Amino acid sequence: MEENKSFESNGDEESCGEEIVLQVGAGKRAREDDEMKAPSPNLKNFMNCTNQGVVTTNIERSSPESESRSSSSAKREQLDNQIGSSKAEMEEVMEENQRLKMYLDRILKDYRTLQMQYRDVIQQEAKKSPITHDHQTEEEPDEIFALSLGRNSSDRLIKDENRVIKTPGRNDESGNIVEVGDDKEGLKLGLDCKFQVPKKLSIDSSPNHSPENSLEEAKEETWPPKTTKNVREGGEDEITQQNPSKRARVSVRVRCDTPTMNDGCQWRKYGQKIAKGNPCPRAYYRCTVAPSCPVRKQVQRCAEDMSILITTYEGTHNHPLPISATAMASTTSAAASMLLSGSSTSGTGPSPSSAATAATPSNLNGLNFYLSDNSRSKPFYLPNSSISSTPSFPTITLDLTSSSSSSSSSSSSSSSMSSHLSRLGTNFPPRYSTTNLNFSSLESNPPDFLDQQWDLTYGTQPFNKNNNQTTTNSLSFGTTQPYETLYQSYLQKVLFKT
């Protein structure tokens, strides 16, 4: 399993030995421009440290010919050729910069709008339904709550269940995972939520939730399945009695060729089962960081795409997490917070009716809440290929897979940014990566979703184009963090803003 199976047949990974040069720029080496223009000191240092292979390649490519010829005309000709090719590459880089700029602008704009609208929704719901919903939810029919994240939300809103079910993808009979992304750029950043409120929903009352922990507390309260005796686990049977049916699950889909996804925690396998509809066995793991930790996870490969690993987490760690595990934990927490914010009865969170009363899909600028009525359609179960198909578990799915044949979106990605994001979710095991980005839209600070996990080198580098002079901030960053961790951080920062 050490072998690096590349799911994308590009040459980047193969050409990189110890270091992975993640080139955002249609495969062009923006740093070749530095031969003509002095880079910023930071960038230069960064390049020397991390991209020696590329720089060396450039030197080697030009040196033999220049040594073989002694005449000045030949040198001049060679220089002209170099300049010409560099100009051409510069133009391509500029175009890529523009795409990146647009992409970043859109993300930032979406994020701001989403943040504002989310606040509004919270405030409105707090005014509307200040009381708990114990009785309300018990009497409501099963609600199915679909949540998806994407950029082109308004035009891709799914209007009815038929459309949902028709959504092609990695699902089998139910086919209900909705992926919303940008077709043009092939970026599939799907946040899929399958949620069905059980008929007999017992309500927990955990009023003292901090925003960060509210979900995990909820998950912990509800973890032990009612089917479990839990004789040995002491206080957990109280939990079982508290709220046996409302359990938040966070399912993460990643492309991974290793048996399990490295999420930073220690797990002990306690069972394996062949689930119906999926020839791949489902493995059950228990957190072993602390003896009494109630967190468990299920790992299963997607039946339709064996390269996709589906990991479903349940419960809350009752112990400090390793640093490497905090990203996943916080991300799943945030994801499940979103999930439970529509169903939780916690006094601080949005009311369950906030989702239930939304007769039509609400569009929060890329955050689509879709509510379907179970009485009119088949249940919104997880596909068989997914783990935790038990419908009584509210489950949110973080789709960290790249565009694939299972996606309804066009996978013909031409955007290097999308490929960059795709690769964040597709490269395992973690390796050192370096990336150069140019953001002409940036002012003085790197994007706020790039945090301490990135080894940042940031500087301003002027770009000259023949007819269009632009000043571009060059942002170089490398990291030893796993790609999935980075992407989780990205999700956390940009989408969930935890």
Next chain:
DNA sequence: CGCATTTGACCTGCGC
């Protein structure tokens, strides 16, 4: 030898 994994048995809930 200790720990992790495997695997068949068992339990529980749910649908018919």
Next chain:
DNA sequence: GCGCAGGTCAAATGCG
């Protein structure tokens, strides 16, 4: 009530 499926247990097994 019965069968099925999901989930868990625990003895057996493997491995360092």
